[in-house]
Each structure stands twice: as structure tokens, then as C-alpha cells.
Amino acid sequence: MVSQENSTGKPLADFNWLALHHRAKLPERTTFAKRIATLEPKSVVDLGCASGLWLEVLDQFLPTECEFIGIDSDEKVLNMAVQRSSSWQRKTSFIQLDLEREASQIPPCDLTLAFNIFPYIKNLDLFIDILSCRVPHGTLAIRQYDGASLRFGPMPTSKRQEIEVELRIATENSKQFYHYDLDRTFKILRQSSYQISNYEFELFERSSPFTAEFLPYYKDTLLWTCQFLSKKSADYLHTWIDADPLMLNHYFYEVDLVAILS
Numbered sequence: 697m698v699s700q701e702n703s704t705g706k707p708l709a710d711f712n713w714l715a716l717h718h719r720a721k722l723p724e725r726t727t728f729a730k731r732i733a734t735l736e737p738k739s740v741v742d743l744g745c746a747s748g749l750w751l752e753v754l755d756q757f758l759p760t761e762c763e764f765i766g767i768d769s770d771e772k773v774l775n776m777a778v779q780r781s782s783s784w785q786r787k788t789s790f791i792q793l794d795l796e797r798e799a800s801q802i803p804p805c806d807l808t809l810a811f812n813i814f815p816y817i818k819n820l821d822l823f824i825d826i827l828s829c830r831v832p833h834g835t836l837a838i839r840q841y842d843g844a845s846l847r848f849g850p851m852p853t854s855k856r857q858e859i860e861v862e863l864r865i866a867t868e869n870s871k872q873f874y875h876y877d878l879d880r881t882f883k884i885l886r887q888s889s890y891q892i893s894n895y896e897f898e899l900f901e902r903s904s905p906f907t908a909e910f911l912p913y914y915k916d917t918l919l920w921t922c923q924f925l926s927k928k929s930a931d932y933l934h935t936w937i938d939a940d941p942l943m944l945n946h947y948f949y950e951v952d953l954v955a956i957l958s
């Protein structure tokens with residue numbers, strides 16, 4: 697079982713998994729961190745900060761006068777974030793909060809990061825409303841994946857579609873998170889009271905030979921997928937993986953929603 701759950705049972709949030717994910721996407725994440733650093737925030741709040749990987753990237757590009765606040769419900773990863781931040785020369789704090797139940801305690805700031813956190817929030821309308829009512833609410837930067845925009849290949853379309861349908865039904869039935877959350881997010885952000893907005897779709901792509909930074913993320917995501925599938929589809933996917941163990945003729949792409957609102 698490749699659960700990739702964190703210590704509070706949130707799926708796709710295990711700290712090892714997040715570290716693999718981060719390492720695989722570090723060049724793109726670094727580019728985005730540089731971009732939001734140009735907003736020159738004096739304070740940053742990272743919603744669902746986990747072990748502080750995004751803040752660590754931002755630490756390289758923001759002046760030390762900028763304060764960082766990381767929020768997560770998982771005490772274990774917050775302790776790791778505290779350790780990670782020990783060499784940072786800035787005011788930094790980490791707060792353990794259930795973002796959905798205790799949203800009113802999210803502090804106001806210049807820049808709020810909401811990176812792949814919305815899939816865990818059931819009442820997203822209310823959550824965005826609470827974020828926008830903070831004074832100041834500052835800028836809200838969102839990065840949101842969607843299970844339907846991840847593609848592994850090459851693979852026969854009929855097989856891919858069978859796998860995709862089974863994964864969607866299984867993750868929806870689990871009711872643990874919204875693995876397909878881009879459209880809900882887009883719609884709610886458009887209806888929010890943030891006045892200025894910019895929406896983009898960012899491509900993340902790799903084709904083999906894969907780097908040592910990317911390969912573990914690719915394999916883990918495939919194995920994570922297998923556990924949601926029927927035996928027939930899981931067997932197919934395992935055979936597909938084993939047919940090219942070094943992944944010499946593979947590709948991967950994903951499209952994320954990137955929105956900046958203020």
C-alpha cells in the first residue's frame with residue numbers, strides 16, 4: 697500500500713511524498729518563487745505549509761525583513777518545519793490550526809500562499825470569503841493541480857481511460873479530498889470578492905531519460921494510482937511499469953491552475 701497519507705490521515709500529504717514531489721518540481725517552483733518575490737511582501741502566510749519546503753525556496757528570494765508564518769494541522773510536519781527554518785535569518789513562526797474549522801484565526805498578511813490546499817477544504821466558498829475579509833487580505837497566490845490533467849505515457853488511450861475512470865470513482869468515493877478540484881477552485885475564485893485577478897495554466901513536463909530528481913516522484917505516483925484500481929487495471933499498470941523498468945521511453949505532463957488575486 698502506497699498510502700502517502702500524513703500523520704493526520706490526509707491523502708497525498710505524507711512528508712516523504714511531498715519531498716519527492718518538491719524535488720521533482722524544484723526548477724518550476726523556484727521560478728514561481730522568484731516571481732511572487734517581486735510582489736515584495738512584508739509578510740507571507742503559507743496555508744498547508746507541511747514541512748516548510750515552499751517557504752525554504754522563498755527564503756532565498758525575499759529580504760530578511762519579510763516575516764514568514766506557516767500553518768498546518770499536522771504537528772509532526774510543523775516540527776520539521778521549525779527545524780528547517782532554524783537557519784533562516786527572519787522572523788518565522790508555525791501555527792497548528794485546522795484551516796477549515798479555525799479559518800478565522802488565519803492572520804492577515806501581504807501574501808497568502810494556497811498551494812494544493814483547497815482539495816482538503818469542503819466549504820471552499822466560505823474559506824475564500826474568510827480569507828478575503830482579513831484586513832489587509834493582501835495577495836492570494838494559488839497553485840492547484842487536478843487529477844484529470846496528469847498524464848503518463850505512452851499508453852493506449854483505451855487503457856488510460858479505463859485507469860482514469862477507476863481512479864476518479866475510487867478517490868471520489870473515498871470522500872477524503874477533491875482529487876479533481878481545478879474547476880471548483882476556478883469557479884469559486886471567480887465569484888470571490890478579490891478584485892484583481894490573473895489566471896494561468898502552467899505546464900509541468902518531462903520526457904525520458906528522467907533525472908534522478910524526477911524518477912522517484914513518477915514511480916511513486918504510478919504506484920499510488922495502482923492501489924485505487926481494479927485488479928485488472930492495476931496488473932496492467934504494473935506490467936506497463938515493468939516493461940520499461942528504467943523508464944527510458946516515457947513521458948509525463950501535468951497542468952496546474954496558477955492564480956494570483958488581490
Ligand SMILES: C[S@@+](CC[C@H](N)C(=O)[O-])C[C@H]1O[C@@H](n2cnc3c(N)ncnc32)[C@H](O)[C@@H]1O
Pocket residue numbers: 702704706708709714743744745746747749750767768769770773793794795796797810811812813816
Ligand atoms: C498536499 S499538502 C501541500 C503542501 C504544500 N503546500 C505543497 O504545495 O507542497 C497539503 C498540506 O495541507 C495540510 N492540511 C490539509 N488539510 C488541512 C486543514 N484542514 N488544516 C490545516 N492543514 C491542512 C496537510 O497536513 C498537508 O501538510
